[in-house]
Amino acid sequence: MTDFPQLDGFRGAPGVVRLIGHRGARGVMPENTMEGFAFTLKVGVRAMEFDVVLTRDRTPIITHNHHLLNAATRGSDGNWLTGAELKVSDLSLTEVKQFDVGGLDGSTVYGKRFPDQVFMSGVQVPCLAELLDFALQPEGRDLLLLLEMKSEPALPDQRGNPLEIVHEVIEEVRSRGLEQRTILHSFDWSLLEECARLACDIPRSYLSQLPENDDDPGEDSQKSVAPDFDVLGVSIPQAVANAGGSLWCPYFMDVTPELVAEAHELGLLVETWTVNETDDINAMIDAGVDGIITDYPGRAQRILLSRGLTW
Amino acid sequence: MTDFPQLDGFRGAPGVVRLIGHRGARGVMPENTMEGFAFTLKVGVRAMEFDVVLTRDRTPIITHNHHLLNAATRGSDGNWLTGAELKVSDLSLTEVKQFDVGGLDGSTVYGKRFPDQVFMSGVQVPCLAELLDFALQPEGRDLLLLLEMKSEPALPDQRGNPLEIVHEVIEEVRSRGLEQRTILHSFDWSLLEECARLACDIPRSYLSQLPENDDDPGEDSQKSVAPDFDVLGVSIPQAVANAGGSLWCPYFMDVTPELVAEAHELGLLVETWTVNETDDINAMIDAGVDGIITDYPGRAQRILLSRGLTW
Numbered sequence: 055m056t057d058f059p060q061l062d063g064f065r066g067a068p069g070v071v072r073l074i075g076h077r078g079a080r081g082v083m084p085e086n087t088m089e090g091f092a093f094t095l096k097v098g099v100r101a102m103e104f105d106v107v108l109t110r111d112r113t114p115i116i117t118h119n120h121h122l123l124n125a126a127t128r129g130s131d132g133n134w135l136t137g138a139e140l141k142v143s144d145l146s147l148t149e150v151k152q153f154d155v156g157g158l159d160g161s162t163v164y165g166k167r168f169p170d171q172v173f174m175s176g177v178q179v180p181c182l183a184e185l186l187d188f189a190l191q192p193e194g195r196d197l198l199l200l201l202e203m204k205s206e207p208a209l210p211d212q213r214g215n216p217l218e219i220v221h222e223v224i225e226e227v228r229s230r231g232l233e234q235r236t237i238l239h240s241f242d243w244s245l246l247e248e249c250a251r252l253a254c255d256i257p258r259s260y261l262s263q264l265p266e267n268d269d270d271p272g273e274d275s276q277k278s279v280a281p282d283f284d285v286l287g288v289s290i291p292q293a294v295a296n297a298g299g300s301l302w303c304p305y306f307m308d309v310t311p312e313l314v315a316e317a318h319e320l321g322l323l324v325e326t327w328t329v330n331e332t333d334d335i336n337a338m339i340d341a342g343v344d345g346i347i348t349d350y351p352g353r354a355q356r357i358l359l360s361r362g363l364t365w
Numbered sequence: 366m367t368d369f370p371q372l373d374g375f376r377g378a379p380g381v382v383r384l385i386g387h388r389g390a391r392g393v394m395p396e397n398t399m400e401g402f403a404f405t406l407k408v409g410v411r412a413m414e415f416d417v418v419l420t421r422d423r424t425p426i427i428t429h430n431h432h433l434l435n436a437a438t439r440g441s442d443g444n445w446l447t448g449a450e451l452k453v454s455d456l457s458l459t460e461v462k463q464f465d466v467g468g469l470d471g472s473t474v475y476g477k478r479f480p481d482q483v484f485m486s487g488v489q490v491p492c493l494a495e496l497l498d499f500a501l502q503p504e505g506r507d508l509l510l511l512l513e514m515k516s517e518p519a520l521p522d523q524r525g526n527p528l529e530i531v532h533e534v535i536e537e538v539r540s541r542g543l544e545q546r547t548i549l550h551s552f553d554w555s556l557l558e559e560c561a562r563l564a565c566d567i568p569r570s571y572l573s574q575l576p577e578n579d580d581d582p583g584e585d586s587q588k589s590v591a592p593d594f595d596v597l598g599v600s601i602p603q604a605v606a607n608a609g610g611s612l613w614c615p616y617f618m619d620v621t622p623e624l625v626a627e628a629h630e631l632g633l634l635v636e637t638w639t640v641n642e643t644d645d646i647n648a649m650i651d652a653g654v655d656g657i658i659t660d661y662p663g664r665a666q667r668i669l670l671s672r673g674l675t676w
Binding site (some may be wrong): 081082083089093097157158161174175352353359360 | 407471474481483486661666667
């Protein structure tokens with residue numbers, strides 16, 4: 055079996071629960087921005103979970119949805135975008151870079167979810183390359199990458215191979231020698247199958263969310279690209295293990311101590327998302343997960359410390 | 366009259382309420398640290414309110430209380446200090462620098478007040494000189510300094526002149542040519558009288574808190590060094606104007622629209638502290654203050670934007 059040193063940064067231990075910054079630290083800083091990633095690392099949380107989508111010119115960029123979220127995207131006039139949201143795959147990298155994603159529109163449902171997030175200006179959508187380059191610099195040397203590849207839900211990619219994002223991402227990671235600091239992560243297990251074929255030297259993380267749990271407002275649903283868990287015939291952890299995964303990343307409402315124990319028996323690590331409220335963070339610690347993906351790294355640090363734990 | 370360009374950064378205007386980071390951004394980052402100041406400036410809040418105390422060797426350092434707060438101070442063993450708190454004026458700069466002030470003890474009353482503050486390690490108490498030097502660097506060039514000088518309550522300084530802190534601070538500011546980016550700020554109006562004598566080219570800010578309002582847990586009371594407002598014979602804004610102040614900085618519970626209007630008629634700017642809750646921030650905007658000193662700059666930014674205001 056390949057040695058995956060990056061897994062050490064995601065493995066719990068007695069006295070240790072790992073923390074992973076969700077899109078950086080979305081509760082505090084603009085999500086999926088270099089500013090947010092730098093903040094999160096600076097405050098001592100080295101693992102980042104973030105989202106990659108391809109532009110029209112097939113550049114992997116870091117943004118969550120397949121469309122730029124109006125509530126987080128301002129045009130050159132300084133106003134948030136309105137009307138139909140722009141599709142990332144219709145935009146060139148140059149076009150994407152013209153928008154400012156430094157601040158939320160607090161009048162929207164999405165904006166109201168993060169009332170303490172700072173408001174910055176002059177913040178661009180980063181390319182994956184920018185974050186990977188940062189990881190190679192001295193100040194980024196501790197960074198670990200939980201790199202989520204987004205798969206367009208229920209839409210055949212009309213420009214080519216739906217697996218193209220896998221190829222682009224792996225090429226960017228390999229060209230910088232970051233195979234041992236990256237985990238490839240997706241809701242779309244068919245993308246992860248392609249990862250297994252192309253890059254068995256990079257560990258894989260399988261996201262899941264049971265269909266009965268609601269999606270969060272303002273976020274693309276991932277359910278349509280996920281496996282049908284009802285017809286797997288085995289438990290989700292077993293299915294992840296069967297697929298050769300290293301991590302299982304369940305939605306926190308789906309986590310039970312029994313499933314975590316089963317995953318551990320199968321040799322998987324369990325990182326759960328997106329856990330922001332104090333009671334939920336405590337419940338996930340009690341359930342025995344290895345790591346907690348959170349928008350509020352400070353809050354999660356403080357809860358761990360209050361229980362005599364570290365991260 | 367001397368021109369004080371720094372006052373522009375503290376002056377409200379139609380559509381503008383200024384934000385001032387309290388000890389950096391105490392709700393998010395360790396207070397009175399270079400890390401906190403850099404964060405606050407980075408997210409677009411350029412004015413910092415912070416506290417200066419002298420060490421035994423008469424070096425101005427940035428910390429709030431006359432004693433190092435056990436709840437925020439760890440020794441070389443990594444544990445928070447316990448027992449009688451160490452007096453800053455008994456410690457050399459070298460001794461102060463041995464402590465880590467990157468994280469709060471969440472089991473204390475003080476620690477519980479800031480549950481989202483991140484936990485960092487390897488964070489030292491800064492000298493005033495470090496912050497002033499940062500202000501001279503390219504990344505610090507927008508910084509404005511609301512520099513609070515702490516006066517020991519009810520204790521004659523046995524090592525010399527109780528006004529010595531004024532001399533030390535002014536010398537540090539002058540030696541870097543930062544007179545036009547600094548405001549000298551204190552609860553102890555006798556220190557400000559010395560400032561007027563020594564440095565009439567640096568504007569002054571007069572803090573006040575009515576005695577009937579409670580002090581915050583974990584913080585030195587400033588009431589014993591403040592004037593007796595009952596015997597002033599005039600309103601507090603009038604007394605500030607009589608003393609030649611540029612800013613009046615009242616505790617937010619003491620603010621009324623009438624007092625703000627009176628201060629404005631007297632040519633004063635009004636900055637109020639420490640305003641953290643949404644309702645209180647809204648009430649201070651409604652009262653017409655020029656600026657809000659807050660531990661939560663992101664939250665305050667978002668409230669201003671929701672009202673069509675900027676900072």
